[in-house]
Amino acid sequence: MVEKIKETNESHPVVPRTRIEKENMLNRLKRIEGQVRGLQKMIEDDRYCVDVLVQISAVNAALKKVGFTMLERHTRMCVTKSVRKGDGESYMDELMEVIQQFSK
Numbered sequence: 870m871v872e873k874i875k876e877t878n879e880s881h882p883v884v885p886r887t888r889i890e891k892e893n894m895l896n897r898l899k900r901i902e903g904q905v906r907g908l909q910k911m912i913e914d915d916r917y918c919v920d921v922l923v924q925i926s927a928v929n930a931a932l933k934k935v936g937f938t939m940l941e942r943h944t945r946m947c948v949t950k951s952v953r954k955g956d957g958e959s960y961m962d963e964l965m966e967v968i969q970q971f972s973k
Contacts, residue, residue: 883960886942898935900931901935907924
């Protein structure tokens with residue numbers, strides 16, 4: 870049942886994102902993309918290992934923030950809506966799988 874939900878969510882979100890939500894998420898991802906390009910340049914320029922590691926840590930933190938934002942939104946919107954519609958069990962199972970994967 871979880872596989873079916875994943876297929877459905879990819880093409881039709883349970884609760885579509887607002888324009889502002891999309892813009893905010895895309896802006897964050899673009900900033901992260903810039904940070905990754907900066908990391909590439911640091912490697913090309915033979916920057917000090919600790920400086921590179923600090924930047925890698927910053928990118929990881931930024932990605933985790935994006936992920937937690939998405940996880941919170943999914944829980945508050947998509948899962949809550951599914952529970953109210955009586956389809957909560959499968960979405961809760963899916964949510965637990967995602968949380969487990971995300972926390973690795």
